[in-house]
Amino acid sequence: MxxxxxxxxxxxxxxxxxxxxRIRDKGPAMDGFPHLGFKAFLSARRGEYGSRENLYAPFYLWKQPEGAGDFICxxxxxxxxxxxxxxxxxxWIVWSAQVLSDLANTRFADCEYRAIEPYAQLPHLRQQEVALAKQETGGKHVLARIAAxxxxxxxxxxxxxxxxxPPASGTNQIYRVGHLSRG
Structure with missing residues (x-):
């Protein structure tokens, strides 16, 4: 993945x-796209949910990288x-993709980027991230968690x-989900 x-x-x-x-008009064209796990059509408005900028920032989970290549080309x-x-x-290379089967109620997303400390023990870090993603999925209206x-x-x-x-943590960017396509 x-x-x-x-x-x-x-x-x-x-x-x-x-x-x-744009999301309303073009979003459904990605429904059923080969090798796609999901595409979340994301936007953020300055001043809303802690966002400092207006953003358009789609996020994809690909089952196979060929799908990404086909889309980009x-x-x-x-x-x-x-x-x-x-x-x-x-x-990113996916370590964990915890995705509930029913994503119909998806309205929001968040994304957090973290630096991996030099010489961090990758097997231990991976294990922690996978456990966290599994623990959070299904609770507090969490429909999916990806760690990569x-x-x-x-x-x-x-x-x-x-x-x-979700709550703003100061390190995460919160988005509205305008459309969610599944492969």
């Missing part, structure tokens, strides 16, 4: 209804880059899907 995210920071006075409309991504430019795409790492930048990503807004 592979997780992937790109993000566009939009001007403070940007009309976020444009992003909402396809017409949907070409239309995105025509509208917003070519983003830097972050991607990037061995290039030595970072961990913790990603969650929620029925209700």
């Amino acid at each position: 592979m997780a992937m995210q790109y993000s566009f920071t939009l001007p403070a006075d940007y009309d976020m209804e444009i992003i909402d409309r 396809g017409p949907g991504f070409a239309a995105l880059t025509d509208a917003f430019g070519r983003p830097r795409i972050r991607h 790492f990037d061995p290039h930048d030595w970072t961990i990503v913790r990603f969650g899907l929620y029925a209700e807004a």
Whole structure:
């Protein structure tokens, strides 16, 4: 499995209804995409849920990396880059993907990036992250928890899907989920 995210920071006075409309219009095109676990169409508004910026930042869970390659080389991504430019795409190797079968109530997401300390014991860190993801899924309106790492930048990503807004921790970015596609 592979997780992937790109993000566009939009001007403070940007009309976020444009992003909402884009998600409504284009989101269903990803439903049933091959090798996709899910795509969460995410947006954040400056001043809401602790966000300091207006963001459009989809997050993907791929069952197979071929799906990511097909998407990035396809017409949907070409239309995105025509509208917003070519983003830097972050991607991670998934350690744990705890996803409930029913995601119909998904309304919010959060994402937290953490640096892996130099010389951290990776097997122990992996075990901790997997246990945390399993422990949190299903409780407090948590519908999914992803724990993944990037061995290039030595970072961990913790990603969650929620029925209700999660608390802002100061280290997580909270998003609205405008649409959720499943493969």
